[in-house]
Amino acid sequence: MVIPILGIAGNLARKKTSPESAGTFPVTGPLFTTLLVSTIVIVGALTFFPALTLGPILEHLLMFAGKVF
């Protein structure tokens, strides 16, 4: 998994820096924060959701149904 990420990083490092303008992707402010956080949460949650469902989530639901181990 690290290898493709390193690939992207290498690609980005080769890019030249460009000055800011009205056409620049804004990386400050609530919009970008929301975007970044939700991307991390969605991609992260998606990765662990299947395992979590069988673990804590199921256990929680079972507990409410009165089954405890």
Next chain:
Amino acid sequence: MEQASHGKAKPLADRKLLLRAIADSFGKLNPRVMVKNPVMFVVEVGAVLTTIELVRDTMRHMAHFGFGLQITLWLWFTVLFANFAEAMAEGRGKAQAETLRKARAETVAHRLRADGTLDAVPSSKLRSGDIVLASAGEFIPGDGEVIEGVASVDESAITGESAPVIRESGGDRSAVTGGTRVLSDEIKIRITSNPGETFLDRMIHLVEGASRQKTPNEIALNILLAGLTIIFLLAVVTLQPFAIYSGAPQSIFVLVSLLVCLIPTTIGGLLSAIGIAGMDRMIQRNVIAMSGRAVEASGDVDVLLLDKTGTITLGNRQATMFYPCPNVIEADLANAAQLASLADETPEGRSIVVLAKEKYGLRGREVGHLNPLFIPFSAQTRMSGVDLDGRQIRKGAPEAITKYVAERGNAVPVEIQRCLTEISNGGGTPLLVAENGRALGVIALTDVVKGGMRERFDHLRAMGIRTMMITGDNPLTAAAIARQAGVDDFLAEARPEDKMALIRREQAKGKLVAMTGDGTNDAPALAQADVGVAMNTGTQAAKEAGNMVDLDSNPTKLIEIVEIGKQLLITRGALTTFSVANDVAKYFAIIPAMFARVFPELNAINVMRLGTPHSAILSAVIFNALIIIALIPLALRGVRYRPLGAAALLRRNLLVYGLGGIVVPFIGIKLIDIAILYLHLA
């Protein structure tokens, strides 16, 4: 011409194109082709696995054969739909290449021998330097330059534009392309290309996209998608041990379904279609992009270099005002100026006639009965005019007329002299008019800024793009026009090397520069610019130096090119966002379904209340396949582009494609589930 090419929105598909795309999508199942698209390759491998499992199940007479069969079929459909998207995009280019090939078919050329007699030779035998005659109804046998005559030419084979264009000797409308058809009159053409190297040959190669390479951005996105695919592959593979431990082992069908629903198949399937469609949209606007890279670069452009003449202003200066001498009525001045210009066929001369007509209702009169003697302009006298009815009217450069008036014992009034200076300082060109040796007044010729340019520059500014006007005029004139047109900056008294230096300077600051050009002296700058758009009427050197050719030779189109480039980048981003956001709903469909039989409590997270576990999984897979088909039109057309700043655009598109991407599948999967239950499919 501009309007016409706008209105020509080609229908997305016709029957023939569709049938061929369907056939092609099966051909693309070849794993050696598929492996270039890692996401879809994984889906194909999954489909193969379920097919094998299905065959084994059949032999073992397992239960749930119908479910396995449907999952397998829909997995294959997913792959086919993605292939279909790509084939559709390619098909449009191929269809165009076919039309072009027909145009290239052998024709008979009438070659002119040195002694003036004609000689019929096949067009493939023509060499550079040959001179041929083409008359009405005939095909022009090769690329060349009109050296004699004027004709209307049907260039629809190249440009797709049905309205004929005028091609004439001299000037910038002299280039003709082989394979186009002369509609009227007869022209003499000097052939400028050898067989196999014509513009048509190169275009066929380009639109066919046979040599299409992935652009840097596409490669980067592909790596990202491959990374996501690996993550989800690990997530699914590790799920099975958990499931076995929990006493709910999963079948291959369910695991593959989960994997296929999670990996970004939507964008994976549409990625190359989006790229090809970007080039195709350029072709529809009559711009041939030499590479996908050029289209992408045009979306990232920061600075536009625009030539003043023909791009920002109308091609020629036009008469805009009359300034009469004291004691002269303006209408008399207009009348005299019009008479003096009746025989003047230059655009300036014609504009004087038009201005007099518009302002004073003076018609271009029939003066033949007055025996007029027209005096043509010459470089020595620097004036022109007419002698009629005892009147001697002259118009011309201020110095020439001042001298002419002085020779007849008169002087130009001080007010008029001041007026001349004012016009010059304001960026215009004054012409002095005299009658019978007495100055009448001044005509001001000014550059007329094309309509709507200011708004377009405002749009560009909102998009974060700076516009720069390039002109050979003096700084004073340049500043006046730059202010009028609303460009951000200008470069006056520009020589080709200045242009080059300017591009280098901007690039050193990390900016991407786009420009248009047509002359041979533009070639180095075109090659240096990140996006160099050469005009089709331009010289061969310019066309080869640039990375795009505009068949309409309309420099204003640079603005549209930038918009298409931006649209391509935005479409790609929007569909990636949509694709990843879709996963949320699919999880809520598949995960509870996988384990509901063993742990009914998990139905709490079955928020869509899907009917049965099988119908839930099937609905997610079907939605996943159908969304690719549903998004093909969007991928081919591109998302609607609005000239907004990046922040506003991002907010908008996140709302539509991000939030929409989360919500739409919840609704879609639920609807498919209802349909499946209604049809008793699972």
